[in-house]
C-alpha cells in the first residue's frame with residue numbers, strides 16, 4: 628500500500644516511524660510519504676489560507692496549493708478527516724485496507740475550500756471521515772488513528788492474524804474482559820471459567836461477556852447485528 632499525507636505540520640506525522648507502522652514501512656508492506664502543503668505554494672509568504680467567502684470566523688485553506696498537490700500525488704483514494712465526515716468504523720478500515728493507494732488531506736483552520744474535494748471527486752474516490760463529534764485543531768491526529776486502524780489489517784503486519792478475530796468490533800461486539808497471571812491479585816481472582824481448561828465453556832463465557840458489555844456500553848451496536856451474528860446459544864440467553 629502506498630500512502631501520501633499532505634499537511635502544513637509534517638512533524639505531526641513523526642509517529643508514523645514508530646511501532647507496527649514503522650515495521651510495515653521497513654518490510655515494504657507500506658510506503659508512506661509525508662508532504663508539506665506549502666511545497667505547492669508560489670508566493671513569497673507560502674500562503675495556504677484566506678478569509679472565508681460569506682464572512683464568518685477563521686480562515687479557509689486556499690484551493691490552489693491543494694489542487695497542485697493532488698494533481699501531482701493522485702490518483703488514489705482521497706481521505707479527508709473532518710468533523711463533517713462519515714463516522715470512521717472498523718468496516719471502513721477494512722475497506723480502506725483493500726485500497727492500493729491512499730492520499731490523506733489534513734485540513735486546518737475552518738477547513739479546505741470545498742471545490743478541492745469536488746474537483747478531486749471527478750477523478751478519484753473522496754471520503755470525508757470523522758473520528759467523533761468533537762472539534763480538533765486539524766486532521767493530522769485523525770490520520771494517525773485511521774492509518775493505524777488500516778495498516779494493522781494489512782497481511783503480514785500483525786505477527787498473529789488470529790488477534791484480528793477476537794478483538795473489539797471485529798464481530799460487531801465489544802471484546803470480553805481479559806486476564807493474565809497471577810490467578811489472585813489484591814484479593815481479586817481470575818474468573819474460574821478461564822482457568823477451567825474447558826474451551827467450550829470459555830468461548831461461551833467470552834461471548835456472553837461481549838454481549839453484556841455491548842448491551843451496557845454500546846447498545847447502539849446491537850440493532851446493527853445481523854440475525855445470523857447471534858448464534859443459537861445467544862438466542863437462548
Ligand SMILES: Nc1c(O)cccc1[N+](=O)[O-]
Pocket residue numbers: 708709710756757758759760761762763764765766769
Ligand atoms: N473532529 C475533527 C476535526 O475537528 C478536525 C479534523 C478531523 C476531525 N475528525 O476526524 O473527527
